[in-house]
Amino acid sequence: MKVLLSGFDPFGGEEINPSWEVVRSLPDSLKGHILVKTQLPTAFGESFHNLNSLWDRENPDIVLAVGQAGGRSGLSVERVAINLDDGRIPDNRGRQPVDSPITEDGPDGYFSNLPVKAMVRASIEAGIPASLSFSAGTFVCNHIMYRILHRINTGDSKIKGGFIHVPFLPDQAAGKGDVPSMSFESMRTGLLAMVEAVIAGKPDLNVPMGRIC
Amino acid sequence: MKVLLSGFDPFGGEEINPSWEVVRSLPDSLKGHILVKTQLPTAFGESFHNLNSLWDRENPDIVLAVGQAGGRSGLSVERVAINLDDGRIPDNRGRQPVDSPITEDGPDGYFSNLPVKAMVRASIEAGIPASLSFSAGTFVCNHIMYRILHRINTGDSKIKGGFIHVPFLPDQAAGKGDVPSMSFESMRTGLLAMVEAVIAGKPDLNVPMGRIC
Amino acid sequence: MKVLLSGFDPFGGEEINPSWEVVRSLPDSLKGHILVKTQLPTAFGESFHNLNSLWDRENPDIVLAVGQAGGRSGLSVERVAINLDDGRIPDNRGRQPVDSPITEDGPDGYFSNLPVKAMVRASIEAGIPASLSFSAGTFVCNHIMYRILHRINTGDSKIKGGFIHVPFLPDQAAGKGDVPSMSFESMRTGLLAMVEAVIAGKPDLNVPMGRIC
């Protein structure tokens, strides 16, 4: 199997984006499977344009994008992407869409078709805090997740796709006050455990991981 | 115009549900418009069954469900509902679905067609904390929001529908530790301001209210 | 008995300070006891100078200062004041002491001699969220609490004194994002319950209200 993994470049005044740092650190092959890794710009259209070209070339079985969620405590596996760009800040190309659909003819939302609960469980069993998330926001992270799932749902239906958010690294959080962070090693361990769960084709868990509100 | 408003009965060990308390307190008419109010059981199928019957009878222009979101600080207007029941606790009939689609043939998500940002703004201008939310959870609140929007999207397309979450009342929060709450009067003021914005047919605002992640 | 109560004027860019609004709203007498109320400037030295003069004139039995703690969810009764001014922002006279002792010859800390747990309990029983706090900060609130207790501990030992923090009012929190607030009526109800507990001479409760860390 081949897994296409992406991370983003730094945005929002940060000098580093942990999502790319951790993705780039993964090995090129894992238990006989190939990992293709790419850095995407934190930019609404361009990010998917670049990923899409690589997708065409590489013909992966799994497409997994990773992004930074500053302020969260653990890894979070996103369950759903929504058809909405609404930027609180401009992206790295200066674009700040407000209330714009990502794809005019797309549905309002798409669930990830990855075994999201099994991924959360795999990280926790590896000792790394993780949880399920029901909103990837409305910035570039949600944008690329939606477009990955739109391609899967409008053609590439055999491909599995989804999105994982990682917290700030410690030196990003240092000096920001009471902001949680996670070490690079912890992120890498958790992400690897999740990728292995996906590659192993683990069926999803039949346990509640929902939220009351 | 006619507005159909619902609140829920108490759940999760609470003796009161502020959503129904505040809905029941609204007047029967508002600036010449009719408000129909009903209490629904916090139960996955039955809640919508009851609302649906009333909807058939009353033929409303707007359907607005309200529910309790213990732990939130302000009113929150939900932007999207997802096709997923995943109960962390059983509902008031003892049912606890896990990873079940609400409607087998429905799409993964539906956006509210209410002017959600104008509603948030109306509450804030009335002095009541409010924000936009991108997840109504996976319990009965999300369930009924999804089913309202499914009916609208599969037939009743002229009707506007959505969902508002309210915090705990002060006496629910008292003794629970550091848990935010909102007074009944504040909830009522904010909810009225939102309903008036909807009735007035205010166009939605073109301002960013998104989240980065 | 006579109770001297103070609130502060607005600071930190706010147009109102709920502490004074709620204190000024209290009756002049309560079950035969006299309530004397005064507004103090949010200024390190001047606040206590003014309170001290009134204290001399009024000869109260109880001195209770109230201040705003924006961001907290409920009323909080402060257990301890420390001998430290350390302003993250300037006070209302432009003074911003850093690492300065309040009183050169004072001890590092003073406990309130009010029945702090009974006050918390009285508020909760009145339906208003309240908790015990172990830090009044290092701004003017802690300053005046320390100086009240310093006077009590260096002479006026029969007087009971302490400090209560109140959250933002709803219209202060509205528009600030996910910030808790409390209605004026709730604050007033909780504060009255606390003052009545103090006047009634309730012994303090022998129940744990500590924190692990």
Place this chain on the structure above:
Amino acid sequence: MKVLLSGFDPFGGEEINPSWEVVRSLPDSLKGHILVKTQLPTAFGESFHNLNSLWDRENPDIVLAVGQAGGRSGLSVERVAINLDDGRIPDNRGRQPVDSPITEDGPDGYFSNLPVKAMVRASIEAGIPASLSFSAGTFVCNHIMYRILHRINTGDSKIKGGFIHVPFLPDQAAGKGDVPSMSFESMRTGLLAMVEAVIAGKPDLNVPMGRIC
């Protein structure tokens, strides 16, 4: 110089206490200075009894206790200890004092005489999140900090003493939900930076690190 460092044994249902894990991992000497390390029981009296005996034997220049603060995001340097035991849970010997003074004839509070702001800064400069804290709670952590400072203030005035809280380790937080954590390596790096700042005799910083409330 000689530094006496302590960590605690596990409590509150945990199987590990990061404070002892990180303290035990420190070298025996650091730039020519001696580090003496000991594990203390999470027990009100016994913890200081043991530390005190070692103190007598070792005659250290600096006494630094470290404890676990589950739920905090970064390292926190405690500024003040208070003369109060108030256990929300029993200690590891089953004792649960409520509202008990630690020392009948001691003052209400003691400031650490360490350069607390320089320690926070040293950790942040090493890339590890840290902040100043104004409450060490009312459990065994505050207890031992108070007793260290009481001994210093009633005799051993040339000795520097204080307390540092560390967050949960990742595998403690994993599965607990949205709870922050810090890796062992990050804790160790931050703690070393702080100890080096103390050994170097860095004067404290003259910058605001206070809290408004």
